Structure formats: C-alpha cells, structure tokens
Amino acid sequence: MVAVVAPMTPEGAPAIHFTSTEVTCSLGKYSQAPASAVYTLVIGEDAVSTHFSNALIPSWLVPWAGKTTDYGNATATSASWNIQSSWKGKNLSCLTLAYANNATGSTSVSAVVPPL
Incomplete structure (x- = not known):
C-alpha cells in the first residue's frame, strides 16, 4: 500500500509587520490549514x-x-518578537515552516527594520 501525502503548497506570501516595540511575522497561506508552524527570525545572517x-x-x-x-x-x-535597538536599519527575515497531515511547506x- 502506498500512502499519498497531500502537499503543503504555499499559496500566499508571509508578511512582516512592525510596531514601535514589536515585529510580527504572519505565516501566509498554504494549500492546507496548518496544524502547527515554526517561525525563525533572522537578523542579517544570524x-x-x-x-x-x-x-x-x-x-x-x-x-x-x-x-x-x-x-x-x-x-x-x-509569531512576534520584541524589537531590539541593535536591529534598527538591518535586514530582517522570517523563515516559516507549516505542517499538516505529514506534509511541510x-x-x-x-x-x-525601520528606525522606530
């Protein structure tokens, strides 16, 4: 028997939103509703x-x-993080991984990061 796993295909880009104290990364949209998700915050290359x-x-x-x-x-x-003053003006990336029904995307x- 072969099990078929439906893919977790990205259908909408994630987004980053800044407030004066916080950065929030939203997952975006996938072909399946995620059962769980992971968000990694990258500042520069770290x-x-x-x-x-x-x-x-x-x-x-x-x-x-x-x-x-x-x-x-x-x-x-x-997911959200408190903004550190050392991040201002640096490139911020949010890497996301979504999981549902044995599939990941x-x-x-x-x-x-703006000078808030």
Whole structure:
C-alpha cells in the first residue's frame, strides 16, 4: 500500500509587520490549514530566535533554528518578537515552516527594520 501525502503548497506570501516595540511575522497561506508552524527570525545572517506553535514539529525538521527555540510562543498563523535597538536599519527575515497531515511547506519574507 502506498500512502499519498497531500502537499503543503504555499499559496500566499508571509508578511512582516512592525510596531514601535514589536515585529510580527504572519505565516501566509498554504494549500492546507496548518496544524502547527515554526517561525525563525533572522537578523542579517544570524538566526536569533525560533518560535514553535506547539511540539508537533520536531526540531530536526528546522535545521536553521536560531540560538533560542521556544515551544508554544507562536500560533499557527503568526509569531512576534520584541524589537531590539541593535536591529534598527538591518535586514530582517522570517523563515516559516507549516505542517499538516505529514506534509511541510516553507516560505520566507524579508524587510529592513525601520528606525522606530
């Protein structure tokens, strides 16, 4: 018997939103609703933090995970971090991985941290 796994195809780009104190990365849209998601915040070329929405995704599926990994500090649709003053003017990327029904999909988005 061959099991068919439906893909997690990205259908809409993730987004980055800044406030004066926080940066939020939204997952975007996939062909399936995610059961869980992972968000890695990259400043320049340094992966500084990874938030998991829950423990359904094993960390080995996210080899780019940052220096700190937190389970439960995200939702299946977004994750947020407090903005550090040292990030201002630097390139910020958010790498996302979504999981559902034994399938994964990954996307990323980048922006320059504004002088808030």
